[in-house]
Amino acid sequence: MRRRTFLQGGGVALLGVGLSARSWAADALSRQDLAGDVAILREAMKLHPGLYRYQSPQMFEGRVQRFAAEFGQAPDLAGRYLALAKLTAAIRCGHSYGNFFNQKKAVAAELFDRPTRLPFHFVWVDRAMVVTGDASGTLTRGTRVIALNGEEPAVLRDRLVGLVRSDGHNDAKRISLLEVRADDRIETFDVFQGLLAPPSKGEHRLSLVEPGGRRRELSLPAIGLKARQASMNAPEDKADAPLWQWAMRPDGIAVLTMPGWAIWDSKWDWKGWLSERLDSLSSAKGLIVDLRDNEGGADCGDPILARPIDRTWTPPTLQQRLRFRRTPASLDPYLDTWDQSFRTLGEKATPLPGGFFLRPGGEDALTIAPAGKRLPVPIAVLISPVNSSATFQFAQNLRAIGGGKLYGRPTGGNLRGINGGCFFFVRLPASGLEFDLPLVGYYPERRQPDAGLQPDVFVAPTIADIAAGRDPVLERAAGDLVRG
Structure with missing residues (x-):
């Protein structure tokens, strides 16, 4: 499902809004172009079987109107993607989202291939960001990150949770997606942290407490997608190789x-x-x-x-x-x-x-x-x-x-x-x-x-x-x- 080809479509009017042939890569997108996308989204959402499982039609309509304004006013592709993520996350459906693996190559490159990532793996223990792996050997397993670029990590997590997919009010799933465990080719935390809270000058400033209690302050260079994928805990990629x-x-x-x-x-x-x-x-x-x-x-x-x-x-x-x-x-x-x-x-x-x-x-x-x-x-x-x-x-x-x-x-x-x-x-x-x-x-x-x-x-x-x-x-x- 992650590598399905794009079905080409002609310019069709939906809800009376003309769709321009201009693509996302044009120098400027008109409000009319983007309004066409909003019209397509409105019609498509009518097919969603769980759209009103956790919200009323009136609530969804209000969200779509806010989305349309944010989507149309966004200065770039990143802003439009974040507006879409906010809307789909509000449906509270774990299968409704701007899938990282189903975007066109050029879109994925612009949104997800950014040198903004933390250079280590981590999980959340309650509200603590805890290091589980670091390929460079700089950080010890069990080290707590108490400040990330001047912000408490859990505060950043709270900012990102509202963009993440999950079913109902099961926020434990959202928090698990905001861990970096080296088990997915594109990590959810990496995407939204990179779009909303990229590091200044390509470096992450960290305040740490090591397992023995020693405090450290240091800066580590941010990494890109290839470096993250190189650290994955993945089996050898052979079509007939065991996956378990x-x-x-x-x-x-x-x-x-x-x-x-x-x-x-x-x-x-x-x-x-x-x-x-x-x-x-x-x-x-x-x-x-x-x-x-x-x-x-x-x-x-x-x-x-x-x-x-x-x-x-x-x-x-x-x-x-x-x-x-x-x-x-x-x-x-x-x-x-x-x-x-x-x-x-x-x-x-x-x-x-x-x-x-x-x-x-x-x-x-x-x-x-x-x-x-x-x-x-x-x-x-x-x-x-x-x-x-x-x-x-x-x-x-x-x-x-x-x-x-x-x-x-x-x-x-x-x-x-x-x-x-x-x-x-x-x-x-x-x-x-x-x-x-x-x-x-x-x-x-x-x-x-x-x-x-x-x-x-x-x-x-x-x-x-x-x-x-x-x-x-x-x-x-x-x-x-x-x-x-």
Whole structure:
């Protein structure tokens, strides 16, 4: 989905606003050009199944009007992108945003390839920015950054949170996206820090407290995108290479680490790889599945769910709702997608109250049937706020079947349901910007809390754990499994 081609569209009038053929790269964009982009956005948002899940139509209309003013008055592409990010974040949908990986190359280069990045990796422990890695060796793991360019880091974080995607009011997911863990080619914190709070003269001024308590003041040169990517914790990029890791500990606990389930472009036989390892557990004492850095992707967890059950299991029903029968012809040129059938998702849909349509076939329950050898060991799954899509649903399903315990921190996603399934990549021709638009809303039958999924055993690393290189979540789960 990240490398889909741009569908070329002609100049079509939407809501009476003429669209100029002038591109985002022109020396100047007229208000009329940008008003055309706003008109496209308004029409596209009518397709969003979760647009009013957390806001009223009146609230959204007010936000669109403010967006139109900010978008039209922005002096450059960066200002327009920030206006778009602010609007999409307010929808409170984790799949609605100006996707870094779906922008045109020239747009991505201008917005994201800036030498403004912090030259180290970090996480947030409460409101503390804590260093987890530094390729130069200048900073020690567990060092706290107490001032960044004269500002408390958590204050900067508070400024950025309102631009970041998440489902509902689950801000733990937003904060996790504002960490730099070296596990994504473009980090959310890097993007918004670079656009809103770039360092002066190419250097970051830092006030630090090291693990032993020593205070330091120093300046470090900002880095660019290539330097950040060079420090990534990524497996070798081979189409048939395993994307996950398997290890057997001396205590008899098998650890399956799954940092991602985006396997669409992979030629690796992941099902065979996983099945072989799950079949090997007859002499083990337990299985730990580490999903803490895994947002989602394909439903790669289903083969695991098929092992503890002895009969076909049906997950709790989620009603799949749409907002349209067929996309408007005038909007089609600006809707990029990998499956043209998405344009007619609701043609045979049943109308529902509130302007929704029941997705045809959406009422057909997904079922998971027993498959492979039944697992002879207990399962522990490690979760975190990163889990917000397929991994969020996997954790829900594991709990529902009683297949194991969840360890760590609350997930991302939202118990009230999320949006996804099918997508358009909406292309705004004047500005050149793109935003992702999910088409299917998943709604539980009963009202649920506006929150992620709580773990069975809450464990969170402390600053001391980070400094010592300890993993208390993994060790707690392993200890419980060994003790039975």
